[in-house]
Amino acid sequence: MSSDVIIRVSDLGKGFRAYKHPSDRLKQSLYGLAARLTPVPTLKAKLSRRAIASAQVFWALRHVDLEVRRGETVGIIGRNGSGKSTLLQMVCGTLAPTEGSVTTQGRVAALLELGSGFDVEFTGRENVYMNGQLHGLSKEQIDERFDAIAAFADIGDFLEQPVKTYSSGMFVRLAFAVIAHVDADVLIIDEALAVGDAFFTQKCMRFLRKFMQTGTVLFVSHDSSAIRGLCTRAMWMDHGKVIDVGDAKDVCNRYLEAYYEEHQGKSRKVSGTKQPAEPVSASTRRDRRGKYDAQQDRAARNFVFDPESARSGSDAATIERVEMLKEDSSPLLWVVGRENVTLRITARVRDPLEQPVFGFTVKDKLGRMLFGDNTFWVPQDDPAECVTGDRMVAEFRFAMPILLPGDYAVDIALADAARPRDAQVLHWQHDAYLFKSDAATSSTGLIGMPMREISLEVVHLHTS
């Protein structure tokens, strides 16, 4: 295998036995047993044929070829039952192929079936050690990394409890924490399992994006926007066959065209770089405010500040609060787009600052930076010098862009503009604030535009 090809799948097939009637399973076992026991060769052959005829082979996957090169992130897309998980299981070696072959280079770590690789009778801690060793780490290496793994999983005392007591979210947290610390060369991830709260999703995305700079990723998702956002190439599977392989955006567009063709009876033409909208159900499209109207705890659930979120830098200040407010300074309850919003950041100074600058960035659930700004120009005439213990309040007032429904995270950064350029950013708090968008939008792309009016005029030039 060329040293650059990290995963090679050749003419791969997986057949499962399928029985038309439950009694066929019993027939197959009895014929099989009788065939093994009988000393008469002609009878043995006859019984064996009957055993085979009682079951049919269902091919979950057949004649699949794929090459993934070092550093590539390849997405596998396809509807339910198209064979994606079966393929991934064969790539990581937890399922044996019926036909063909899979070869991989380097250390492969996977987030596939829930709890796979874990022994539910053992505690989280014990499973970290067992799983780490399965991935080739020594006990000493796991000792060194254990605190980082525990911090990533962030499941508190549950780490000392048997894994059978875990919720599915805790399972995923621990499993992801392990694969993030085993120095894998290849990551295999089923996005359906990467469930968890939005803070955890952002943490995983931060890790994944860093990993993708050098590592190789095979990623399964039903969500074509996730494949387009993360992957360089994509493979579309249906009924166990490869329908298309190529540039992720092109493959996703063709997949969506087929989706529309099937669901709307006709194909929506995709031209140029314009991307078709995701298949959004009517219920998602509806403005969802009505459903929850007047729920008082809404702000608390959908606008969350995490003072303990991951940070980098010198901790020059403590971010005490991040809020999104309405024009009357009351807490924002809904984000639907176009509303006037104040993003207020309150921080306490730890190290003196000559010319503090706050910045923020809003990211989508895949960690893509959508928009942001900073206070660089504000103190130009009157530098807001501050000393230890001072409180700083930065406010950004803006009309909220139209964000597709879903979860968003805000990173906060603090810099000192008076310092040399390479030392300006002193504190970076990742995912300090989380909010949800409930926009009713049919926009395409990452952010909807504040469309003022749409019209269509037809001018008939030829009269009959």
Ligand SMILES: Nc1ncnc2c1ncn2[C@@H]1O[C@H](COP(=O)(O)OP(=O)(O)OP(=O)(O)O)[C@@H](O)[C@H]1O
């Ligand atoms: N152990 C099994 N025995 C029999 N059939 C199986 C087995 N595992 C998978 N299948 C069948 O193989 C086909 C492919 O399944 P697979 O789970 O790979 O699809 P998938 O694309 O990952 O689906 P999803 O998106 O729903 O996870 C399905 O029809 C499934 O029912």
